[in-house]
Amino acid sequence: MTSFRNSSSEINLLNSQPLRKRRIFINQIMLVITGIMVLLALIPLIWIIIYVFIKGRLAINWNFFTQLPTILGQAGGGILHAIQGTLILLLISTLIAIPIGVLTALYVTRHPNTLLGIATRFGTDVLSGIPSIIIGIFCYAVIVKPQGHFSALAGGIALAILMLPIIIRTTEEMVKLVPTDLREASLALGAPEWKTAITVVLPAAVNGIITGFMLGIARASGETAPLLFTALGNEGFNLTQIVQNGIAQKQNLFTIVGRIINSPVDSLPLTLFKYTSMPYPEQITLAWGVALVLLVIILFLNISAKVFILVREAKIKGK
């Protein structure tokens, strides 16, 4: 076929009626197959979503969100401890990851061709490829082992490391989209670099940062592996009790916060993983409920992050 340019007889052959029909037939078959591939990938997505909704709905009620777990194998009880734990972990990890991620992104966009700039972008890629379990072992060796106990802090730092590449990359993409005119106008007015970055570039790229924040949260809230050796899980975690005790004993804010971040906590995916391997049907039902909550949170965050990007792009094109 490749040599058809050289021989006129082959051209005739190519245009001959049966071959032409065959070519068109093959064309149609293959195009349909690509469509089937898309359906093949959508089947598990829809299957998972529908099944998790059907199964998880049975576990969802008011107690599910407001009660602490009961004794294993008994009906009732909720996952309040895991919700509190997840929120604490996410708070710690975003407080660490957002400033570091945004500043790194600013550096990388300002100095894309310096040695450090290239190395950092490269490092971001490497960081996003490291298996999450290895981050867990790293945080175990750096924080848990020297401290001598598992803690929410260690879990939060592990999640922060996982969020970092996502935040860096989305922020970088959005900061790149900020028109250079804006930056230069600010610099021409005599504003120094740092003031330009904080008052002009970052507000213009704020949607990007929010997107990165949401995608990072979505990734972190679904992660289990790095928490196994850091936050560990803690069925008896009770945030309200810690706070109430702290207030009753007239401890200051730092002591209370210190006690919270130094205690091992549970998180939603961790609870899901533990309950799934238990022999009690009550726990399995709860696990499906947790799966539903996780799925809703993550689908919501992902879709709204995408909408944010679309709005942002439309705005820039509009200008």
Added chain:
Amino acid sequence: MKNLISVANPIDNQLIKTRRLFTKITEHGDRPWNFLLISVSLLVIALIIGVVFLLWRDSALARTGLGWDFLKPISNASWNPVTGKMQAWPFIYGTLITSLIAIIIALPVSIGISIFLAELCPNWLRVPLGWMIELLAAIPSVVYGIWGIFVFLPQIITPLGNFLWITLGKIPVFQILFMGPIPQSGMSRLAAGIILSIMIIPTIAAVSRDVFLAIPKAQREASYALGSTQWETIWRVLIPYASSGILGASILGLGRALGETMAVTMVIGNSLEASSSLLRPGYSMASIIVNQFQDTVSSLHSNALIEIALILFFITLILNLVARLMVWQASKKFQKG
């Protein structure tokens, strides 16, 4: 400010000086700002070096005590933390074979998806369809796990495994891979591989779609002008043109499959049984760490587990570097041509 300058006495002079110093720091504070940016960027790099250093340091006992025997590919490897005789091959095998199954299934599907999204899909459908495929990557791996255990494995994998055992398990060469019976729960290397393939489809599909979209229009038009059908254009022009990018995308997916932990741990069965069959339960490198890291019997044991993590790290690192390089070169080629 004006007031301060107009009244000249020593105290106000002092004030002016302080104010000037403050101005110097704030208005021209680019030096501390740059210092901040640079130190934060260095932190990202230091993090990676720190991971390598710690894994290397904490696996020292295993590296010196167990030597290369630890990694040797042998069929009857032993894993006995109590006596200190440990060989990691079954886990390496588990990780490699499940990732291989994943990539074999995911690659054609993902290429099909990327072609559909880049070439055939009507414009209005492109964005929502792309989103849906990407949502597959967003689903947490524990949700894949619970769905796998209670739905996918009993309904699909167990019957499929039995079918493979009856058909392929009788043929001499295939016996090594398809020796049954598959456990009733369906937990096996095959199950892990197939779940992994679902998880890496969005990675491969998204990257190769972008590679297809980056191909210059002239390439397509030249092919159509010669009378090719759409499929002939895709098969003979676009796929060869995008091949390095697609290869990069699949290596990226492979890297993700190798490092995936929770879903695999939940469906691979976690068994030390000496069998190389896909239909039997086993361990992967990540799943042995999950199962044993918290209750190690000796420091040699934990060192051995960290050495497994170190190997896993290096494999994923090398794959990621190669993949990035390929995707990067592919896009550079497009910019030229």
